[in-house]
Amino acid sequence: xxxxxxxxxxxxxxxxxxxxxxxxxxxxxxxxxxxxxxxxxxxxxxxxxxxxxxxxxxxxxxxxxxxxxxxxxxxxxxxxxxxxxxxxxxxxxxxxxxxxxxxxxxxxxxxxxxxxxxxxxxxxxxxxxxxxxxxx
Amino acid sequence: xxxxxxxxxxxxxxxxxxxxxxxxxxxxxxxxxxxxxxxxxxxxxxxxxxxxxxxxxxxxxxxxxxxxxxxxxxxxxxxxxxxxxxxxxxxxxxxxxxxxxxxxxxxxxxxxxxxxxxxxxxxxxxxxxxxxxxxxxxxxxxxxxxxxxxxxxxxxxxxxxxxxxxxxxxxxxxxxxxxxxxxxxx
Numbered sequence: 001x002x003x004x005x006x007x008x009x010x011x012x013x014x015x016x017x018x019x020x021x022x023x024x025x026x027x028x029x030x031x032x033x034x035x036x037x038x039x040x041x042x043x044x045x046x047x048x049x050x051x052x053x054x055x056x057x058x059x060x061x062x063x064x065x066x067x068x069x070x071x072x073x074x075x076x077x078x079x080x081x082x083x084x085x086x087x088x089x090x091x092x093x094x095x096x097x098x099x100x101x102x103x104x105x106x107x108x109x110x111x112x113x114x115x116x117x118x119x120x121x122x123x124x125x126x127x128x129x130x131x132x133x134x135x136x
Numbered sequence: 137x138x139x140x141x142x143x144x145x146x147x148x149x150x151x152x153x154x155x156x157x158x159x160x161x162x163x164x165x166x167x168x169x170x171x172x173x174x175x176x177x178x179x180x181x182x183x184x185x186x187x188x189x190x191x192x193x194x195x196x197x198x199x200x201x202x203x204x205x206x207x208x209x210x211x212x213x214x215x216x217x218x219x220x221x222x223x224x225x226x227x228x229x230x231x232x233x234x235x236x237x238x239x240x241x242x243x244x245x246x247x248x249x250x251x252x253x254x255x256x257x258x259x260x261x262x263x264x265x266x267x268x269x270x271x272x273x274x275x276x277x278x279x280x281x282x283x284x285x286x287x288x289x290x291x292x293x294x295x296x297x298x299x300x301x302x303x304x305x306x307x308x309x310x311x312x313x314x315x316x317x318x319x320x321x322x
Contacts (some may be wrong), residue, residue, distance in 0.1 A: 015242025028297035045149025051242030
């Protein structure tokens, strides 16, 4: 809440500036941090943040044995995604995390997370494209 | 104990999440015991090939790398523990500790570093996350640029995380020369 949303430009969407801003892990499950526009993913006992603007799609799926799966696909170069994304040109040799897939014991939690990510992503993308339009 | 330091509430991180326990650091090495018994990790100082501190949210993490390529990550140290343990490792065990930084910027692009069994994803010299290749059951190449890693499904090791990683994939641009022609690449 330091007015950073107006001072930030779209090419430096940062989830957290400080390590201690990352919220404490909640049961080592996927979390959405609305305020910092971040998705936190449990990898090997740590919560790893990704800014929602790096997400391309998110989907879930259930199987017959009460298991639930969530798939998060991230933006990578060479696929059509939001035109204001500056990474494709800037980081040509960088390796991208493209996709993560999780199995969950809690289908309700997964459907909530999918909805939260979709809504947050839509809001951030529309805000960023408005800003890009204003700037041009 | 007279010889060394003992810490409660130190969790060992791994594939299935974290387990709380007690860590003892003594002149002969490192011993971690799971709370309530069960799993223990005993590392002799002659087996240790590296020690790394990393600041993590609200805590500090000690990574112990062994000569056979394994890595154990202990979390729950206060800032003052880091100072006293760094001195103890140096003066009593003759082991030097390094420091590593954690990336929390939320970017999904960076570099991949392979060290022993560990694959580390780094964003701007800082580590975003690490996965153990020992847990990978299958790797697939998709097209020319994508590498998919599939993980073992293990319900037996007392996993305490609610959401478990099944699959992760990386996009490696064709002009990245780091892994060209390496058949052993995961």
